[in-house]
Structures are given as structure tokens and as C-alpha cells.
Amino acid sequence: MSEVVSALADPEERDAEASVRPKRLGEFIGQHRVREQLDLLLRSAVRRGSAPDHILLSGSPGLGKTTLAMIVAAELGSGLRITSGPAIERSGDLAAVLTSLAEGDVLFIDEIHRIAKPAEELLYSAMEDFRVDVVVGKGPGATAIPLDVEPFTLVGATTRAGLLTGPMRDRFGFVAHLDFYEPDELEQVVTRSSRILGVPVAEDGAVEIAGRSRGTPRIANRLLRRVRDYAEVRADGIVTREVARAALRVYDVDELGLDRLDRAVLTALVSSFGGGPVGLSTLAVAVGEQPDTVEEVCEPFLVRAGLLARTPRGRVATASGWRHLGKTPPNGIFGSGAPPAPDLFGLES
Numbered sequence: 403m404s405e406v407v408s409a410l411a412d413p414e415e416r417d418a419e420a421s422v423r424p425k426r427l428g429e430f431i432g433q434h435r436v437r438e439q440l441d442l443l444l445r446s447a448v449r450r451g452s453a454p455d456h457i458l459l460s461g462s463p464g465l466g467k468t469t470l471a472m473i474v475a476a477e478l479g480s481g482l483r484i485t486s487g488p489a490i491e492r493s494g495d496l497a498a499v500l501t502s503l504a505e506g507d508v509l510f511i512d513e514i515h516r517i518a519k520p521a522e523e524l525l526y527s528a529m530e531d532f533r534v535d536v537v538v539g540k541g542p543g544a545t546a547i548p549l550d551v552e553p554f555t556l557v558g559a560t561t562r563a564g565l566l567t568g569p570m571r572d573r574f575g576f577v578a579h580l581d582f583y584e585p586d587e588l589e590q591v592v593t594r595s596s597r598i599l600g601v602p603v604a605e606d607g608a609v610e611i612a613g614r615s616r617g618t619p620r621i622a623n624r625l626l627r628r629v630r631d632y633a634e635v636r637a638d639g640i641v642t643r644e645v646a647r648a649a650l651r652v653y654d655v656d657e658l659g660l661d662r663l664d665r666a667v668l669t670a671l672v673s674s675f676g677g678g679p680v681g682l683s684t685l686a687v688a689v690g691e692q693p694d695t696v697e698e699v700c701e702p703f704l705v706r707a708g709l710l711a712r713t714p715r716g717r718v719a720t721a722s723g724w725r726h727l728g729k730t731p732p733n734g735i736f737g738s739g740a741p742p743a744p745d746l747f748g749l750e751s
């Protein structure tokens with residue numbers, strides 16, 4: 403996957419990201435409705451002196467779920483424990499985390515839809531009754547030992563809300579979906595981060611970066627760092643529109659913000675499969691990526707940008723998708739009339 407949108411494997415990138423992470427709700431840009439609702443939830447809990455309801459956050463990678471979980475703990479003045487669904491393989495792993503929580507702690511479970519089934523069941527009783535039954539031994543001699551869990555708030559994050567089981571979803575008292583950000587909000591993200599990082603950015607430079615950030619703050623911050631590198635080495639250090647454009651050409655980010663992988667997906671769809679429909683796994687093989695990456699990282703933005711649509715028969719390139727690649731869409735193709743609806747068949751999870 404392109405380094406510009408890939409996950410944060412690099413510790414340096416992780417540190418750079420942490421340094422610009424908003425610490426309090428008031429610093430969190432955009433997502434006004436979610437922010438207002440969270441503000442009420444947290445303030446009322448503080449006033450009552452009790453733990454707020456469990457919180458479920460869904461949305462594409464890099465939209466601020468981890469940031470919000472940290473903010474929840476900060477606003478409550480509570481401790482924060484962070485884990486992830488794939489890291490919890492056995493229910494014993496989860497029981498150990500749960501029973502070590504202090505009263506009022508916030509437990510953040512990223513990718514909660516990937517938690518193993520037995521651990522998920524253990525989580526139900528912890529969320530509802532602040533109690534877990536730890537099974538000791540095997541077979542007929544196995545005994546369940548009930549253990550108390552201090553009242554805590556679970557913050558679950560998922561990129562695939564549709565994959566959560568009903569019982570799991572029902573146990574969250576507050577459910578919020580994070581949307582892609584508007585360009586003016588991303589411009590604020592870029593301006594704020596440039597101040598923290600000490601990078602001189604002209605207004606038109608911030609606008610240019612924001613417009614190519616795929617609606618995602620993480621990408622806005624990452625593009626800012628790459629454009630800064632370019633400005634320092636090949637220009638006078640100031641990020642202007644021209645500098646941003648030249649830098650993003652080097653990094654293969656086009657004017658809509660599509661990177662190499664996004665374009666590879668769209669190109670495969672149009673050139674190898676005649677515009678579709680084609681199944682997700684076939685498309686993923688064609689671009690040499692995991693189906694999950696194509697589905698969770700590329701598709702939500704391509705769908706939102708109106709370049710790709712998901713249909714019951716598979717993925718199809720819209721007329722705008724063809725045109726974005728400089729090709730003429732065939733007659734009668736999906737989306738050649740009205741602008742395509744983001745997810746016509748409700749397949750987006």
C-alpha cells in the first residue's frame with residue numbers, strides 16, 4: 403500500500419501523529435453533532451460522579467476514533483487502557499484486563515468487531531453487570547469463578563459497524579458514526595498541526611493539502627509532513643499552493659486526493675473489468691492487496707467521491723470514475739445521469 407495512507411507501522415510517524423493529536427474536546431475539529439452529544443454525555447457523568455454509558459465509535463481509519471477515546475478519558479479525568487480486538491484472543495486475556503481496571507477507568511478496544519467470540523461473551527457481562535465469570539479447568543470439572551469489575555466505560559471503535567453482533571451493539575448506550583471531514587475542516591486541521599510542528603504554511607498551501615486529504619485528518623497531517631519535507635529541501639521552507647502541488651505530484655497524490663492504490667483499484671476496475679461489476683476479492687487480487695484493505699481503506703472514499711459504486715452484483719466504476727482516469731464512459735453507464743448516490747444498496751457497513 404502507498405506509504406501516504408498506510409497504517410502507522412513506523413514509530414516516527416506514530417510519534418509525529420501523537421504530537422498533533424487534540425487532547426480535549428474543545429480542540430477536536432469538525433464532527434459537530436458527535437462532539438455536542440459527547441460533551442453532554444461526559445459533563446452529565448462528571449456532574450453525577452458516575453461512569454458514563456459505554457461508547458461505540460464507527461468510521462473509516464484516521465477519522466479520530468482513538469483521539470476521541472483519549473479525549474473521553476481526559477475529560478473524565480480517568481485512567482485509560484488501550485487494547486484491540488485482534489489482541490484479545492482468549493477470554494482470559496480480556497478477564498485480566500477487566501479485573502485490573504480501577505473505578506471509572508476508560509477501556510478502549512480498537513477494531514472491536516474482530517474480538518474472539520468467547521471474549522465477546524465475557525465482555526457482555528462486564529459491560530452490563532460489571533462482573534465476569536472466569537472458567538477454571540476443563541470438561542465436567544470446570545468451575546466458573548465470578549469476579550467483580552470496577553465500574554468502567556468501554557469505548558469501542560470499529561471501521562465495520564455492520565459486523566458487530568446485535569447483543570454487542572445493544573450494550574453501548576452511546577453510538578456515534580464519524581463521517582469524512584469537509585475541506586474547510588481539514589484546512590483547520592492542517593493549520594493547527596502546522597502551528598504545533600512549526601511549519602510555515604500559507605493559506606493557499608493549507609487549502610491545497612486539505613483538498614487532497616481524502617476527507618481524513620490523519621492523511622491531512624501526513625501530507626503536511628511530506629509537503630514540509632519538500633518545502634525544506636526544494637523550496638524556501640514555506641508551504642505555498644505551488645510547493646504543495648509539486649510535492650504531492652512527487653508522492654503520487656492526485657488532485658482529488660487519490661493515491662496510487664486508489665487509482666490502481668479504479669484503473670483495474672475500468673481497464674481490466676470493463677468498469678465492472680466485479681467482486682471485491684477479484685478486484686483485490688488484481689491490485690495485489692488484501693480484500694479488507696481495499697474494502698476498508700480505498701472503497702469508502704472512492705464511493706464518497708462518486709467514482710465507484712457497490713451493487714449487489716459487485717463493484718462498478720461510475721461515469722465520474724471513468725472520466726477521472728481520462729476515459730470516456732460507455733453509454734448508459736451507472737452514474738452518467740444524476741450524481742451517484744454514495745451507497746445505493748446500503749452495503750456500506
Ligand SMILES: Nc1ncnc2c1ncn2[C@@H]1O[C@H](COP(=O)(O)OP(=O)(O)OP(=O)(O)O)[C@@H](O)[C@H]1O
Pocket residue numbers: 419420422423424429430431432433462463464465466467468469470512559561591619620621623
Ligand atoms: N477532529 C480532529 N481534529 C484534529 N485532528 C484530528 C481529528 N481527528 C483526527 N485527528 C488527527 O488524525 C490522526 C488520526 O486520528 P486517530 O488515530 O484518532 O484515528 P482513528 O479513527 O482512531 O484511526 P484508526 O481507525 O486507523 O485507528 C491523529 O493524530 C489526530 O491528530
